[in-house]
Amino acid sequence: MKYLTIIIGLLIALSNSPKKEADLIITNANVLGIDNVIIENCCIVVEKGKIAAVGDSESILKQYDAKNFYDAKSAYVYPGFNDAHCHFFGYAFNLAQYVDLKDTGSIDEIIEILKEYDKKYSPVFICGRGWDQNNWQIKDMPDWSKLNAEFPDKPVFLLRVDGHAALCNKKSFEMAELTERSVVAGGEIKLINGEPTGLLIDNAIELVSAIIPEPGIPQMSEALLQAQDTCLKYGITSLTDAGLGKNEIKLINFLQKTGKLKIRINAMLNPSDDNFDFLKNKFSETELLKVVSVKLYADGALGSRGACLLKEYSDDSGNKGLIITDYEDLRKICKYAYENNLQVCTHCIGDSANRVMLDIYSEFLKYGNDRRWRIEHAQVVNDDDIGKFSQYSVIPSVQSTHATSDMDWAGIRLGDQRIKDAYRTKELLEQNGWLPNGTDFPVENINPVETFYASVFREDKSGFPDGGFLPDQKLNREQALMSITYWPAKACFDEKVKGKIEPGMYADFVFMDINILDCKKEDILKSKVLSVWINGEAELVVH
Numbered sequence: 356m357k358y359l360t361i362i363i364g365l366l367i368a369l370s371n372s373p374k375k376e377a378d379l380i381i382t383n384a385n386v387l388g389i390d391n392v393i394i395e396n397c398c399i400v401v402e403k404g405k406i407a408a409v410g411d412s413e414s415i416l417k418q419y420d421a422k423n424f425y426d427a428k429s430a431y432v433y434p435g436f437n438d439a440h441c442h443f444f445g446y447a448f449n450l451a452q453y454v455d456l457k458d459t460g461s462i463d464e465i466i467e468i469l470k471e472y473d474k475k476y477s478p479v480f481i482c483g484r485g486w487d488q489n490n491w492q493i494k495d496m497p498d499w500s501k502l503n504a505e506f507p508d509k510p511v512f513l514l515r516v517d518g519h520a521a522l523c524n525k526k527s528f529e530m531a532e533l534t535e536r537s538v539v540a541g542g543e544i545k546l547i548n549g550e551p552t553g554l555l556i557d558n559a560i561e562l563v564s565a566i567i568p569e570p571g572i573p574q575m576s577e578a579l580l581q582a583q584d585t586c587l588k589y590g591i592t593s594l595t596d597a598g599l600g601k602n603e604i605k606l607i608n609f610l611q612k613t614g615k616l617k618i619r620i621n622a623m624l625n626p627s628d629d630n631f632d633f634l635k636n637k638f639s640e641t642e643l644l645k646v647v648s649v650k651l652y653a654d655g656a657l658g659s660r661g662a663c664l665l666k667e668y669s670d671d672s673g674n675k676g677l678i679i680t681d682y683e684d685l686r687k688i689c690k691y692a693y694e695n696n697l698q699v700c701t702h703c704i705g706d707s708a709n710r711v712m713l714d715i716y717s718e719f720l721k722y723g724n725d726r727r728w729r730i731e732h733a734q735v736v737n738d739d740d741i742g743k744f745s746q747y748s749v750i751p752s753v754q755s756t757h758a759t760s761d762m763d764w765a766g767i768r769l770g771d772q773r774i775k776d777a778y779r780t781k782e783l784l785e786q787n788g789w790l791p792n793g794t795d796f797p798v799e800n801i802n803p804v805e806t807f808y809a810s811v812f813r814e815d816k817s818g819f820p821d822g823g824f825l826p827d828q829k830l831n832r833e834q835a836l837m838s839i840t841y842w843p844a845k846a847c848f849d850e851k852v853k854g855k856i857e858p859g860m861y862a863d864f865v866f867m868d869i870n871i872l873d874c875k876k877e878d879i880l881k882s883k884v885l886s887v888w889i890n891g892e893a894e895l896v897v898h
């Protein structure tokens with residue numbers, strides 16, 4: 356009887372205990388739970404930018420009160436998307452350096468856009484990209500006459516949509532010391548009646564592009580914020596930039612500290628003494644910025660036959676591609692990284708490049724290590740090498756949309772047999788049981804839902820090919836979702852704070868209109884991001 360009184364007393368005390376006060380309670384949310392199932396009608400409690408509690412509405416509202424409430428209106432709530440490998444700064448650089456001329460209809464329209472741009476920014480060099488005379492009424496290739504008349508004293512450089520031609524003005528030719536007599540291998544300075552027209556083709560483009568000064572800090576800052584807006588639009592709250600120098604990192608850090616750049620960035624460091632020195636002595640990690648890895652390049656790309664293969668290209672006899680960084684340098688940097696507790700992330704496309712790097716890694720890494728050294732792309736991996744990923748705990752970092760973008764010509768480069776060694780997404784996942792996924796934007800589109808779709812269906816956006824390209828390598832929906840949320844976080848040692856909706860994690864979310872794990876296939880690419888949250892604050896709300 357005595358005990359019963361105590362228990363009843365305790366229960367009364369508990370039921371009367373004051374509610375805990377939080378910063379925010381998100382109500383009426385369909386939340387991705389730990390077991391990758393959507394739990395309906397949940398509340399998420401946010402305190403100091405982190406998740407304090409998640410649970411069914413009734414029990415949460417009994418325990419918590421908050422200064423702010425947000426009704427999710429049955430939206431599906433996922434951890435903020437995380438791009439495991441992209442070029443955020445490079446994308447912003449393109450925005451800053453080039454005026455967008457993509458949907459222009461004539462040279463006159465281009466000139467109007469350039470005049471306005473010149474008035475606004477007064478750059479020393481006017482650069483544009485994206486024009487395509489096939490979309491114009493007059494479909495002949497343009498010449499420089501109108502540009503010369505409008506911009507006699509300021510250099511102009513306008514890249515065609517495919518990057519294989521550029522229209523310049525006379526001033527830029529003068530500055531680059533180009534004449535009709537200049538010659539370049541693999542390129543052409545277009546002449547009519549022996550006179551230059553301002554058009555440069557292929558390798559000749561570099562004769563002018565090489566003298567263009569880089570955009571200044573104000574332009575880059577604006578472009579980085581613009582790049583952030585695009586990322587937020589697609590639900591990205593975190594990303595890994597695959598290769599930055601100290602000055603780029605400093606600018607990102609500065610913009611994050613002003614409160615304008617809110618997206619979380621993991622920067623892979625380009626290897627140089629200067630950059631290593633900066634990391635050692637002058638950089639301290641923040642909640643928004645970390646630098647824990649060094650980026651190396653073993654080879655080039657498959658499309659341009661720069662990827663290094665064990666045997667010659669099927670469509671280019673005698674050519675195996677090249678290892679582009681000296682073998683001893685690769686080893687030296689790996690040794691430095693190992694001794695200084697840095698992660699190594701190496702770009703490897705061809706089967707030879709993958710073998711070279713896996714073997715160098717294995718010299719340093721022991722079995723079952725937790726250093727998470729990465730191979731970026733891991734695009735063509737020979738059967739004799741694939742087991743080395745699990746043997747040395749090397750993390751493959753893939754881009755599912757590369758498979759569906761390359762599928763039309765990859766088999767021609769590699770041949771019927773070797774193509775089976777390419778884009779081995781599922782087998783790579785099985786190596787360590789997890790796999791970070793990215794877009795490599797601006798190479799591919801920024802949208803992580805396209806990565807999800809390509810991972811699950813191995814089809815392009817038009818649904819081709821029916822049944823999928825190399826369909827044995829499909830991921831299931833849960834794996835595909837983890838590959839754009841939790842696993843990219845784990846790939847940069849952030850798994851305790853990012854990628855799941857659990858207490859202790861950052862309150863970074865993306866609210867969507869579909870249950871991506873259990874909706875019709877055709878609804879996936881039509882899905883909408885409703886709002887995006889970083890640190891428990893809505894950075895973007897779509898009405």
Ligand SMILES: [Zn+2]
Binds near residue numbers: 441442
């Ligand atoms: Zn890349």
